[in-house]
Amino acid sequence: MRLFAAVLPPAAAVDELALAARKLRDMPGAGGLRWTERAGWHFTLAFMGEVPDERVPDLTxxxxxxxxxxxxxxxxxxxxGRFGDRALxxxxxxxxxxxxxxxxxxxxxARKAGLDMDQHRGYTPHLTLARSRAATLDLRPFVTALDAFEGTPWTVGDLALVRSNLPRSGVPGEQPRYEEVERWPLRAAG
Incomplete structure (x- = not known):
């Protein structure tokens, strides 16, 4: 199964971001972006890719x-922010x-569970909102529009393991479905 570790924002935080993202969709060039669905909004901490079933117990x-x-x-x-002109x-x-x-x-x-994590790079906290359909789309105006966005703080109290189910229908624009596999509480502060 295709897995990643993540921080899942609470519904109130997702609602606030959805309001800001709605405004972005009205901007010039927004049609050149493939927008992610709010049900899939998360902060990926470590992407593990395909994990053999026999490795899952050790990983968890x-x-x-x-x-x-x-x-x-x-x-x-x-x-x-943006990753080049590929992702907002x-x-x-x-x-x-x-x-x-x-x-x-x-x-x-994941490494200690025997998974190949060589693709893992330095961590940049981000929640993907959209991916570019064209290599020539300038994402800077969208980033500028997000400059003033400030959501309400919350306490992250757990770590989630999420399964990514890739689209199989062949329908253009279909997005992966995410399914929470397990969640573990973080240590109480103080």
């Missing part, structure tokens, strides 16, 4: 330990050092 045990070693932390959706994303503010540490621990858990 190691992720549970990573969650237990990490203190709950404050986070808010904040501003935005909402950013985060808050205790990003703890979030990065959780991402590193999730990555280490």
């Amino acid at each position: 045990e190691r992720l549970a330990r990573a969650a237990h070693r990490t203190e709950a932390f404050r986070l808010a959706l904040h501003g935005g 994303w909402a950013g985060a503010a808050g205790d990003l050092a703890v979030m990065r540490r959780l991402a590193e621990r999730a990555d280490a858990a």
Whole structure:
């Protein structure tokens, strides 16, 4: 199964971001973007790709330990950014050092479970809003429009393991479906 570790924002945070994203969809060039669905909005911490069934128990045990070693932390959706002109994303503010540490621990858990994590790069907290359909679309105006976005902070209290079910229908625009496999509480703050 195709898996990743993630922080899942609460419904209230998703609602706030949805209002901001709705305005972006009215901007010139928005039709050249493939917008992600709010049901799929998450902060990926470590993408594991295809994980053999026999590795899942070891992976989940190691992720549970990573969650237990990490203190709950404050986070808010904040501003935005882009990866070149390929992807537009909402950013985060808050205790990003703890979030990065959780991402590193999730990555280490996957490596220790025997998964190939060589594609994993330095962690940039982001929630993907859209991907470009054309290599020539300038995403900078969208990023600028997100500059003032500031969501309400919440406490991240758990680490989720999510399964990504890729589209199979062949219908243009169909998006992956995400299914929560398991969730572990983070250590209480203080």
